Amino acid sequence: MKKIIKTEELAMLLLAVWAFSQYQISWWWFTGFFFVPDIGMLGYLINNRWGAFLYNIFHHKAIAVGIGLLGFYLKLQVLGIAGIILFAHSSFDRMFGYGLKYEKGFKFTHLGEIGN
16 A cells, blocks of 8 residues: 555646746756745644644645645745646655644654664
């Protein structure tokens, strides 16, 4: 099952890369902002509850799709790109087992415990 999930996440990452390529802007924007969603981990400096909440906000695919669609419909390129990068980053993380977090701690995700 894990191979299927990883393959699915790779496909979604590639879809996001394709979507980004449709904007015809420099790839430096993609690479430069690709790890920005990890700023959500700063919530763990407060406690596990805040850490999980902020991490999940920055790594939730429905939020990424919503931001991307909002940018598309409002013709705001910055929102479209932000949504694509959030989606790509979330897929990338999930390929490596970093799913949405539970309040129990960073290593407890909807994909299982990290490191097991």
